[in-house]
Amino acid sequence: KAGVTQTPRYLIKTRGQQVTLSCSPISGHRSVSWYQQTPGQGLQFLFEYFSETQRNKGNFPGRFSGRQFSNSRSEMNVSTLELGDSALYLCASGPSMRLGEQYFGPGTRLTVT
Amino acid sequence: AQSVTQPDIHITVSEGASLELRCNYSYGATPYLFWYVQSPGQGLQLLLKYFSGDTLVQGIKGFEAEFKRSQSSFNLRKPSVHWSDAAEYFCAVGAPNTGNQFYFGTGTSLTVIP
Numbered sequence: 001k002a003g004v005t006q007t008p009r010y011l012i013k014t015r016g017q018q019v020t021l022s023c024s025p026i027s028g029h030r031s032v033s034w035y036q037q038t039p040g041q042g043l044q045f046l047f048e049y050f051s052e053t054q055r056n057k058g059n060f061p062g063r064f065s066g067r068q069f070s071n072s073r074s075e076m077n078v079s080t081l082e083l084g085d086s087a088l089y090l091c092a093s094g095p096s097m098r099l100g101e102q103y104f105g106p107g108t109r110l111t112v113t
Numbered sequence: 114a115q116s117v118t119q120p121d122i123h124i125t126v127s128e129g130a131s132l133e134l135r136c137n138y139s140y141g142a143t144p145y146l147f148w149y150v151q152s153p154g155q156g157l158q159l160l161l162k163y164f165s166g167d168t169l170v171q172g173i174k175g176f177e178a179e180f181k182r183s184q185s186s187f188n189l190r191k192p193s194v195h196w197s198d199a200a201e202y203f204c205a206v207g208a209p210n211t212g213n214q215f216y217f218g219t220g221t222s223l224t225v226i227p
Contacts, residue, residue: 004156033213043203043217056212090156092213099145099207099215100164104156 002026004093004105012111018079021108025072025093031055032074033102034066037088046089049074050097078110086112115140117206119218126194127226134189134221136204145207146187147215148178152200160202163187174198199225 005024013019025032033056034046045058049068066076072093078085088109092102116139126132138144145164149157161172168180178189187204201222205215 031213035215035217042219043205043215045214045216048212048214050212056214058214092157094213097212099209099211099213100147100159100162102159102213104149104158106154106156 006105023091029093117218
């Protein structure tokens with residue numbers, strides 16, 4: 001079974017632009033979560049989607065948004081990029097909302113210049 | 114609020130030596146506890162988890178962890194480290210009925226010397 005796929009793997013954007021990251025979960029998984037990983041703040045929870053509905057949201061500004069499609073694929077969008085948004089964005093999928101059943105993808109490395 | 118502390122930013126051990134990575138958590142009730150490992154350029158891989166029951170849990174790759182409620186700790190151990198264990202290790206806590214929302218520690222980087 002294929003793992004969690006994230007595209008693109010690397011991305012360079014300019015401050016003020018917007019970006020969309022994509023996550024394809026493991027087949028059959030309906031939960032998708034997003035995390036931001038930075039050297040200064042570590043791993044921080046962004047949001048979780050289950051069956052196309054946002055179930056949980058972390059403490060991030062409204063510039064960070066996401067959605068989930070009927071095939072469970074998910075996208076996250078960051079508008080008006082700031083330098084501090086440079087990070088590794090990790091996506092995780094799971095068959096349910098039960099903790100500990102998530103599988104993480106390799107991440108998308110976003111650099112904002 | 115939940116939080117996780119990993120006091121050791123970086124640890125170096127010799128191959129074949131034993132390993133213990135420390136993790137302390139803050140949570141009002143019994144939390145769900147996890148250890149993840151991240152190799153360079155990779156996502157996170159679950160090593161083991163604790164929900165309830167036996168406080169000593171076994172995981173993959175020969176790792177184990179012990180939940181100590183009195184010390185609010187969930188330390189990760191391995192009796193004999195292999196060079197391939199070099200990676201970043203993260204302790205995480207989650208709460209029941211909050212979905213897949215983890216609170217992660219800042220991580221411990223492990224270097225293994227021959």
